[in-house]
Amino acid sequence: MVYSDKVMDHFKNPRNMGELENPDGIGEVGNPICGDVMKITIKVKDNKISDIKFKTFGCIAAIATTSMLTELAKGKTLEEAEKITNQIIAQELKGLPAIKLHCSNLAADALRMAIKDYFKKVK
Amino acid sequence: MVYLDSGATTKVDPEVIKAMMPYFTEKYGNASSTHQKGQEAKRTLNDARQIIAKSIGAKDEEIIFTSGGTEANNFVLKGIAFANKDKGNRANHGFALPREQGSLGHIITTKIEHDCVLNSCKWLETQGFKVTYLDVDESGFVKPEDLENAITPETLLVSIIHGNNEIGTIQNLKELSAVCKKYNVYFHTDACQSYTKTKLNVKKQNLDLVTLNSHKIHGPRGVGALYIRKGTNITPLLHGGGQEFGLRSGTDNVAGVVGFAKAVQLANQKHVEYMTRLRDKLIEGVLKIPDTRLNGPTNDKRLCNNVNVSFKYVEGEAIGGYLDAEEINTSTGSACSSPKLEPSHVLLAIGLKPEQAHGSLRLTISRFTTEQEINRVLDVLPKVIAKLRKMSPLVKFIKKI
Numbered sequence: 001m002v003y004s005d006k007v008m009d010h011f012k013n014p015r016n017m018g019e020l021e022n023p024d025g026i027g028e029v030g031n032p033i034c035g036d037v038m039k040i041t042i043k044v045k046d047n048k049i050s051d052i053k054f055k056t057f058g059c060i061a062a063i064a065t066t067s068m069l070t071e072l073a074k075g076k077t078l079e080e081a082e083k084i085t086n087q088i089i090a091q092e093l094k095g096l097p098a099i100k101l102h103c104s105n106l107a108a109d110a111l112r113m114a115i116k117d118y119f120k121k122v123k
Numbered sequence: 124m125v126y127l128d129s130g131a132t133t134k135v136d137p138e139v140i141k142a143m144m145p146y147f148t149e150k151y152g153n154a155s156s157t158h159q160k161g162q163e164a165k166r167t168l169n170d171a172r173q174i175i176a177k178s179i180g181a182k183d184e185e186i187i188f189t190s191g192g193t194e195a196n197n198f199v200l201k202g203i204a205f206a207n208k209d210k211g212n213r214a215n216h217g218f219a220l221p222r223e224q225g226s227l228g229h230i231i232t233t234k235i236e237h238d239c240v241l242n243s244c245k246w247l248e249t250q251g252f253k254v255t256y257l258d259v260d261e262s263g264f265v266k267p268e269d270l271e272n273a274i275t276p277e278t279l280l281v282s283i284i285h286g287n288n289e290i291g292t293i294q295n296l297k298e299l300s301a302v303c304k305k306y307n308v309y310f311h312t313d314a315c316q317s318y319t320k321t322k323l324n325v326k327k328q329n330l331d332l333v334t335l336n337s338h339k340i341h342g343p344r345g346v347g348a349l350y351i352r353k354g355t356n357i358t359p360l361l362h363g364g365g366q367e368f369g370l371r372s373g374t375d376n377v378a379g380v381v382g383f384a385k386a387v388q389l390a391n392q393k394h395v396e397y398m399t400r401l402r403d404k405l406i407e408g409v410l411k412i413p414d415t416r417l418n419g420p421t422n423d424k425r426l427c428n429n430v431n432v433s434f435k436y437v438e439g440e441a442i443g444g445y446l447d448a449e450e451i452n453t454s455t456g457s458a459c460s461s462p463k464l465e466p467s468h469v470l471l472a473i474g475l476k477p478e479q480a481h482g483s484l485r486l487t488i489s490r491f492t493t494e495q496e497i498n499r500v501l502d503v504l505p506k507v508i509a510k511l512r513k514m515s516p517l518v519k520f521i522k523k524i
């Protein structure tokens with residue numbers, strides 16, 4: 001498996017790793033049998049993602065994509081953040097090996113779940 | 124760089140390179156040529172053949188050089204299958220076979236073979252042969268009674284890996300070959316990983332066919348050999364100029380087999396004892412990490428250079444990635460590192476759940492591995508696992524890691 005330098009940078013130096021206390025929204029995707037679980041926690045302030053953290057069980061690509069997602073989402077309005085797709089994350093990482101595009105590239109789904117969770121809570 | 128992937132391939136011993144060099148620069152003759160340079164090559168080829176033959180108690184003419192383990196295994200499976208199709212095993216010669224409709228013959232192998240055996244078997248199934256893939260126990264051993272129960276009058280060949288490349292299990296060949304002898308079925312073993320690392324003798328262990336290769340024992344890549352017991356009914360895989368007693372055509376790789384033979388001569392029991400000591404130190408140290416299990420057997424039933432462990436809550440490719448960043452080369456049975464995105468068939472066969480197989484790490488040493496390198500791994504690995512567990516959403520309540 002050959003990864004881009006950008007992927008390796010996010011893998012080796014993951015941004016926003018961890019779990020927020022009393023988050024406003026939680027999203028979790030994947031399952032351990034397939035080898036990937038990604039958990040996103042967010043804080044929302046003035047309709048913007050004021051803080052975001054991730055936890056990931058999975059391969060190099062899984063860790064790098066979740067790390068990249070947190071960077072892309074931080075500070076964005078919820079509407080903007082919802083528009084982040086797995087493809088955009090892969091592009092920002094200067095590409096992923098073809099077979100990893102589907103299995104380990106789920107971070108955007110986890111974020112959308114977290115935003116949904118937030119709306120459910122505020123209602 | 125700490126290289127702990129000697130199960131994948133090894134560093135070529137400088138002595139081996141030295142022995143090979145003249146066969147590129149001066150003694151480059153074709154062993155099939157009748158002139159002096161050719162005859163010099165032929166003599167060298169046969170000297171190498173003798174060294175390999177002696178090392179496993181075979182006769183010289185029972186050793187066929189190949190391009191490696193993959194070719195030798197393909198040769199056995201396809202060569203025996205096609206030469207003996209419709210005949211059943213030799214105990215049944217001359218009798219009508221109660222054959223199952225449409226089957227050309229039956230082959231028995233295991234669920235823990237190298238892909239080159241498994242995929243040859245799968246291809247043979249598409250050609251009309253029947254294959255049984257035997258289960259193994261939780262340490263990776265084949266039960267002789269399972270083998271005996273699987274043999275039918277149409278069984279042509281049994282192929283069982285000697286030392287397993289992933290979990291290091293060393294099968295009891297004598298016990299398994301005895302079952303095959305009872306029914307007069309050809310018995311093959313893939314000894315790519317075990318050669319020079321544990322006892323291998325075609326007479327004492329009663330073997331009909333044995334696959335050997337060079338690049339796991341500090342010889343060059345692209346060279347291997349197949350032992351074929353005299354009188355075995357096998358058809359060639361490669362047809363051509365009739366080299367290797369008509370069984371494997373192609374201009375002989377003289378430099379390669381010289382390197383292979385040199386590697387065999389350099390291997391000795393002291394190396395095995397040395398590797399065993401480092402292996403056990405590594406196992407002991409790694410198992411101090413909580414929620415860790417050893418995959419495969421212990422002591423002399425395990426290859427002296429193999430360690431395979433599973434760490435809960437973390438994934439193998441990521442472990443390998445962080446180790447690599449620390450200049451430590453390893454491998455994993457995780458699906459994430461396989462082109463098919465399936466976890467190791469060997470780890471699943473010994474009963475691991477997919478999530479345990481994802482968290483596996485293989486560390487394979489060689490006689491060039493040093494004690495300092497083992498210490499370094501035992502210092503770095505616990506930190507890598509702790510870092511990944513801190514990142515893992517599967518660790519719901521973080522224990523003392």
Ligand SMILES: Cc1ncc(COP(=O)(O)O)c(C=O)c1O
Pocket residue numbers: 130131190191192193194196237239284286287288313314315316336337338345346347
């Ligand atoms: C058990 C086993 N069989 C066969 C092979 C294939 O050998 P080669 O790489 O020489 O084709 C290997 C190693 O790759 C192996 O470990």
